[in-house]
Each structure stands twice: as structure tokens, then as C-alpha cells.
Amino acid sequence: MLKVGIPRALSYYQYFPAWKVFFEALGAEAVVSPLTNKAIFAAGNSRAVAETCLPVKLFFGHVISLADKCDYMFIPALRSLGRKAYYCSKFIGLPDMTRALVPECPPILDPEIDLNKGRRGLYQTIYSLGSHFSSDKNKIKKAVEQAEKAHLAYRKEMSDRGITPIQALDETHRSEDKSYLEPDVSRGLSIAVIGHQYVIYDDYVNHRLISRLRDMGVRVFTPEMAEQQALDVAMTKLGGAPHWSFEADIVxxxxxYLEGKVDGIISVAVFGCGPDSMMIDMVRHRARGFRTPFLHLSLDEHTSEGGVLTRLEAFLDMVKRRRRVCA
Amino acid sequence: MKTYLGVDVGSVTTKMALLDDQDQLIACTYLRTQGKPISIIQQGLEDIRKQMPPQAEICGVATTGSARYLAGVVLGADSIKNEITSHAVAAMHYVPEVQTVVEIGGQDSKIILIRDGVVVDFGMNTVCAAGTGSFLEHQASRLNMDIEEFGSQALKSKAPVRIAGRCTVFAESDMVHKQQIGHRTEDIVYGLCQALVRNYLNNVALGKEILPPVVFQGGVAFNQGIIKALEEALEVKVIVPPHHELMGAIGAALLLREEIRTDSHKTNFKGFEVSQTDFTVSSFVCKACPNLCEIAQISVDGKVLARWGGRCDLWEGAATG
Structure with missing residues (x-):
């Protein structure tokens, strides 16, 4: 059975269930790299050019860790997921950068996804991707349909049950998390954590932010816990179509969440992210308008755990004291 | 007499403040941490003991600062608080109507916005220590000047030079250049003060609404040059409270008082014997996963009191109890 390597990084958190179903429907096996760890970081960091951001460096580390464990590496070149909405240039160049920096990488499957050009090209792209595994066009079509269904189910499960991708992806979490379903402001604080999935769900990058908050008695809300459509609607309310494909997930x-659903917002971004520098500022600006406490955490490879903890503690103190006064 | 000890162990200095039950400061100490937090905490405790009135009794200990967890374990703290909340509470204690707190310490600097007695926003320096006390100390040592005389030198300046303050390394090359072309030392010194203030306002305080009264605290508030530069930049009078350098410690003690209130509270404080206790620190690399975390541990007589440094709970959990 052919093995397809899927790095546990960047768009993994968004699309893994769809990819897995697609490759399995075509008789291949999806192999995922381990959770980010120091060795993966060190491997990625030693190859990547200095200007790339931490998540991209980690991506290379994940590719390296998979290089000898699969027959193909799946690295889609994500250009655009909607009309005049674009991905960051580092996503677009990901397959090419990988080829240049990780010569030991097995052949890269790099479908170019550019929905700005319409859907026609997409089908051709996916057929040629599928043709690596099957010459039966019907089979490929079925795999695509199954993948789409899996993606929608994954997305719906997160918003229906109020769980994170990590919880949704990890079978072992499936039973326990009913408590996060209904917003209940009366007990404990509700805080929304906003940021790219590969930042807020990679515990190596964010120093276990979400579990720390939960340990501190906070109910955590993340973008995926809302329906995609609700996020799109909120986005449109701000006027103007999004420029970035992931803008609805952040702005x-x-x-x-600012519309009275939480006691505070924590945004998380990695140092040097261009799109975030604009998007986060917009959230910050809106938070001020709503008079909602807002904390931005800027993370980098050397960010100390202590610095994150101090800010979190101070932020929660602030939200609590403020709530006590307002009550 | 019941007293409460606040301890602020920062990266550069360690501060202790002893408050009586009327929240009056009755003993304090201010020491350089010198990278040896434990022995400095022991030394500070000894200082406090010597200053304490004979009938005084310590009924609670609170720690804050970047070594607050370590200090908490060493002393037996009743409360461990972050330094932002501590500073805010102390500022409100001395200047109840305060709206903006500027705190510049050794390795980090903060801005805290307070409206109607509640913290509404705060900011801290992010990835760089350029706008902090260590920036000044570093430049002072390049000028062969004691940091203590930095402020009085700065006030002599009549024509300050402009120095890039964004980055300590660039500031240094800028400063050397100005020295080489013959600018006076006091003008360079005040230029550095202005650079620090500019950096602070453009980074830490970026986008924050600074309203008076502005309270300036932290060790850097000793520096008259910085006070002047801050007042010029903000165009308001800046209030430097008494004991500005102890505010973190005082705030921690005040927060503790707020928390315990009841008479039945029994403190965890280990007593002044702590000064004589032989704490052993050691570290090892955890090999449980590829992260290879460096775990630091503190122990007394072979009994481990606490462990830190893991990316997971494996060792942290093992230490409690």
C-alpha cells in the first residue's frame, strides 16, 4: 500500500480528515508526523531561511521527520479559497520551498488550489492528484465526495459540540467534553482564543495555552467552535470582502465572539506574521469598541513559558476584577 | 503586631516590603538579584528581620516577579501573584485616582491602564528588552558611568543628541558615532533617556490611551533623566510615588491582605530559619519524550520541594505535596 506523508503542521488542522479520507478511498495510507517536539523544531530550524516564520520552520521539521516513512509527501500549494481571497505567500510557495530545502523528501504531491480562478481547474487538479493512485476516474470522483463529506462533518462536529480540532481529531477525547457545549457565563470566565489553527493548537508553539486556560478554570472558545457560516456573516458585517482566505477565522x-459571547479575547500570533499584524489589529480595535478585555500574545521560538504565564495571569486577574466591579 | 511580607524577585533586583495591618510600610529591602535568587531572598529576609519591631509577627507572605514561584517555595508563600496585578494594586493604593501606570524594570517594562479603579488594559514589552533598565545599564557601562549618576548627568544636558532606541545594538553604534564626533557626554546621556522613552512609548505603550494622573514606578524611576524625558514626551507631570522601586512587593502584600482578611488565616511562611536553610538546586534533562526538557529542581536535605521547566506536567505534578 502506498503511503502518503502528511505533516502535522499548517493546514493539517483544517483539512486532515478530508485528506485522510481521500487518500484512503484511493487505497493509500495517510501517515502523519508526530506532535511537534524539540527535535522537529531543531530539524526545521536548521534548514529554513531565517525570514520564514516559526510555523513554516516547523513545517519543514515535520516533513523531515516523515521523509523516510512515506512514498509521497502531500503538500498542497494553497493559493486561494475564494474569489479575491488569498493565502499567505509562504503557503503558496510551500512545495517549492520544501523541494529546495528538504532534498531527501519523497516525491511531493502539490496540487495547486486556486479558487480565485473558479472551480473548473480544481477538478482537473484533483483528478491528476488522484491519478497517482488510480486510473479509475469514477473512483477518484467518489473519493472527492467522501472527502468533502468528511470535511463538513469534521467542521460541524466542532461547532455542534464546541470542541477544538485536537479534540475532534483525537478519538480519545470524544466522550469527555460535553461540558464545553453551551456557553454558561455564570460559572468561571469565558475567553475566546483567536489565531491560526497551527498556532493555537500546536502546544509546542503556544506553551499549552488552551489547557493552561482550562486548568485556570476558564471556558475556552476558539474559532472552530462557531459555525463557519456565522464567522462569515460576522466577517461581512465589518464591511468589505476578506483579502485573506483565513480572514473569517480570525477577524x-x-x-x-465580541458580540457579548465572552468575557475577554486572547489573540495569538507568531512573531513576523504579516497578515496577522493587520488582522489582529482589527480585532484589537473592535475589542476596544466593545469594551471587551483583549490580550495579544506574540510568540516566537524563544518565547519563555514564564512570559506567557505572567500575561495570562494578569489578563485573567483583570477580567475577573472588571467583572466584579461591573456586576 | 500583625505584619505582611511582600517579596518581588525580579531579574535584576529583589525587593521586599513589610506592611503592618494598617498597610503602612515598616521594613523594606532592595537588593541586586545577581542571578542568585535563593541566596538573595535569604539575605533580604535577614534584612527584614533586623528592621522588624520586636512585637511584630509575620502573618502572611506573598511573592511576585519573574521568580515568584521559586520565591514562593523558598519562603512558603500564601499567595503568588503576577507582577502586573501587583503593580496596579500598589499604584492605586498610593494614588487612588491613577489612570496610567508606567513601570520600567530591569528586563521588562509595562503599561497599565486603570479607569475607575479597575485595570482595563495592559501591555508588556514583547520580544526585546530595549526599552528597559538593562538598556540603560548597558549604555552607562559603555560610558564608564555608574547608573546612579546617569540621571544627574542627563539633567545637565542642554542639547541632547538623537539616538536610535529601537535596538540596543543600534543604539550603541549610534552612541559611539556621536562620541566620536565630539558630542558632550551629558547630551549623549540625555539622548539615551529620550531614546528609551521613545522606545517605550512606541512599543509597550503603542495604541494605549495614556491619561493623567500618570504614575511612574519601578527601579528606572530613580533616574531623573528618564522622568524628565517621559514628562516631555507625554506633556504631563509624572508622579513618582514614594517607594516606587518597591511597588511590586507592596502590591503583592496588599493583594494578600485582600485575600486573607479573616483572622483565622494561618500562614505558610516557613519563618526566618529560611535564611539558614541549605537549599540545593540542580537540574537534569528529562528523557521521557523528544522535547528533552531541562528540569530544574530545588530541594532541602534531599527532599525535593519543587520542579520546573517541563513542557508538560510530568515533573511539575511530582513536586507538589
Whole structure:
């Protein structure tokens, strides 16, 4: 059975269930790299050019860790997921950068996803991707349909049950998390954590932010816990179509949660992210308008755990004291 | 007499403040941490003991600062608080109507916005220590000047030079250049003060609404040059409270008082014997996963009191109890 390597990084958190179903339907096996760890970081960091951001460096580390464990590496070149909405240039160049920096990488499957050009090209792209595994066009079509269904189910499960991708992806979490379903402001604080999935769900990058907050008695809300449509609506309310393909997940999510759903917002971004520097600022600006406490955490490879903890503690103190006064 | 000890162990200095039950400061100490937090905490405790009135009794200990967890374990703290909340509470204690707190310490600097007695926003320096006390100390040592005389030198300046303050390394090359072309030392010194203030306002305080009264605290508030530069930049009078350098410690003690209130509270404080206790620190690399975390541990007589440094709970959990 052919093995397809899927790095546990970047768009993994968004699309893994769809990819897995697609490759399995075509008789291949999806192999995922381990959770980010120091060795993966060190491997990625030693190859990547200095200007790339931490998540991209980690991506290379994940590719390296998979290089001898699969027959193909799946690295889609994500250009655009909607009309005039674009991905960051580092996503677009990901397959090419990988080829240049990780010569030991097995052949890269790099479908170019550019929905700005319409859907026609997409089908051709996916057929040629599928043709590596099957010459039966019907089989490929079925695999695509199954993948789409899996993606929608994954997305719906997160918003229906109020769980994170990590919880949704990890079978072992499936039973325990009913408590996160209904917003209940009366007990403990509700805080929305806003940021790219590969930042807020990679515990190596964010120093276990979400579990720390939960340990501190906070109910955590993340963009995926809202329906995609609700995020898109919130995004449109701000006027103007999004420029970035992931803008609804950040600016839209900020807006969605700011409408009286949480006691505070924590945004998380990695140092040097261009799109975030604009998007986060917009959320910050809106938070001020809503008079909602807002904390931005800027993370980098050397960010100390202590610095994150101090800010979190101070932020929660602030939200609590403020709530006590307002009550 | 019941007293409460606040301890602020920062990266550069360690501060202790002893408050009586009327929240009056009755003993304090201010020491350089010198990278040896435990022995400095022991030394500070000894200082406090010597200053304490004979009938005084310590009924609670609170720690804050970047070594607050370590200090908490060493002393037996009743409360461990972050330094932002501590500073805010102390500022409100001395200047109840305060709206903006500027705190510049050794390795980090903060801005805290307070409206109607509640913290509404705060900011801290992010990835760089350029706008902090260590920036000044570093430049002072390049000028062969004691940091203590830095402020009085700065006030002599009549024509300050402009120095890039964004980055300590660039500031240094800028400063050397100005020295080489013959600018006076006091003008360079005040230029550095202005650079620090500019950096602070453009980074830490970026986008924050600074309203008076502005309270300036932290060790850097000793520096008259910085006070002047801050007042010029903000165009308001800046209030430097008494004991500005102890505010973190005082705030921690005040927060503790707020928390315990009841008479039945029994403190965890281990007593002044702590000064004589032989704490052993050691570290090892955890090999449980590829992260290879460096775990630091503190122990007394072979009994481990606490462990830190893991990316997971494996060792942290093992230490409690």
C-alpha cells in the first residue's frame, strides 16, 4: 500500500480528515508526523531561511521527520479559497520551498488550489492528484465526495459540540467534553482564543495555552467552535470582502465572539506574521469598541513559558476584577 | 503586631516590603538579584528581620516577579501573584485616582491602564528588552558611568543628541558615532533617556490611551533623566510615588491582605530559619519524550520541594505535596 506523508503542521488542522479520507478511498495510507517536539523544531530550524516564520520552520521539521516513512509527501500549494481571497505567500510557495530545502523528501504531491480562478481547474487538479493512485476516474470522483463529506462533518462536529480540532481529531477525547457545549457565563470566565489553527493548537508553539486556560478554570472558545457560516456573516458585517482566505477565522471569529459571547479575547500570533499584524489589529480595535478585555500574545521560538504565564495571569486577574466591579 | 511580607524577585533586583495591618510600610529591602535568587531572598529576609519591631509577627507572605514561584517555595508563600496585578494594586493604593501606570524594570517594562479603579488594559514589552533598565545599564557601562549618576548627568544636558532606541545594538553604534564626533557626554546621556522613552512609548505603550494622573514606578524611576524625558514626551507631570522601586512587593502584600482578611488565616511562611536553610538546586534533562526538557529542581536535605521547566506536567505534578 502506498503511503502518503502528511505533516502535522499548517493546514493539517483544517483539512486532515478530508485528506485522510481521500487518500484512503484511493487505497493509500495517510501517515502523519508526530506532535511537534524539540527535535522537529531543531530539524526545521536548521534548514529554513531565517525570514520564514516559526510555523513554516516547523513545517519543514515535520516533513523531515516523515521523509523516510512515506512514498509521497502531500503538500498542497494553497493559493486561494475564494474569489479575491488569498493565502499567505509562504503557503503558496510551500512545495517549492520544501523541494529546495528538504532534498531527501519523497516525491511531493502539490496540487495547486486556486479558487480565485473558479472551480473548473480544481477538478482537473484533483483528478491528476488522484491519478497517482488510480486510473479509475469514477473512483477518484467518489473519493472527492467522501472527502468533502468528511470535511463538513469534521467542521460541524466542532461547532455542534464546541470542541477544538485536537479534540475532534483525537478519538480519545470524544466522550469527555460535553461540558464545553453551551456557553454558561455564570460559572468561571469565558475567553475566546483567536489565531491560526497551527498556532493555537500546536502546544509546542503556544506553551499549552488552551489547557493552561482550562486548568485556570476558564471556558475556552476558539474559532472552530462557531459555525463557519456565522464567522462569515460576522466577517461581512465589518464591511468589505476578506483579502485573506483565513480572514473569517480570525477577524470574523473576533467579531463573532465580541458580540457579548465572552468575557475577554486572547489573540495569538507568531512573531513576523504579516497578515496577522493587520488582522489582529482589527480585532484589537473592535475589542476596544466593545469594551471587551483583549490580550495579544506574540510568540516566537524563544518565547519563555514564564512570559506567557505572567500575561495570562494578569489578563485573567483583570477580567475577573472588571467583572466584579461591573456586576 | 500583625505584619505582611511582600517579596518581588525580579531579574535584576529583589525587593521586599513589610506592611503592618494598617498597610503602612515598616521594613523594606532592595537588593541586586545577581542571578542568585535563593541566596538573595535569604539575605533580604535577614534584612527584614533586623528592621522588624520586636512585637511584630509575620502573618502572611506573598511573592511576585519573574521568580515568584521559586520565591514562593523558598519562603512558603500564601499567595503568588503576577507582577502586573501587583503593580496596579500598589499604584492605586498610593494614588487612588491613577489612570496610567508606567513601570520600567530591569528586563521588562509595562503599561497599565486603570479607569475607575479597575485595570482595563495592559501591555508588556514583547520580544526585546530595549526599552528597559538593562538598556540603560548597558549604555552607562559603555560610558564608564555608574547608573546612579546617569540621571544627574542627563539633567545637565542642554542639547541632547538623537539616538536610535529601537535596538540596543543600534543604539550603541549610534552612541559611539556621536562620541566620536565630539558630542558632550551629558547630551549623549540625555539622548539615551529620550531614546528609551521613545522606545517605550512606541512599543509597550503603542495604541494605549495614556491619561493623567500618570504614575511612574519601578527601579528606572530613580533616574531623573528618564522622568524628565517621559514628562516631555507625554506633556504631563509624572508622579513618582514614594517607594516606587518597591511597588511590586507592596502590591503583592496588599493583594494578600485582600485575600486573607479573616483572622483565622494561618500562614505558610516557613519563618526566618529560611535564611539558614541549605537549599540545593540542580537540574537534569528529562528523557521521557523528544522535547528533552531541562528540569530544574530545588530541594532541602534531599527532599525535593519543587520542579520546573517541563513542557508538560510530568515533573511539575511530582513536586507538589
Amino acid at each position: 470574523g471569529a473576533g467579531e463573532y
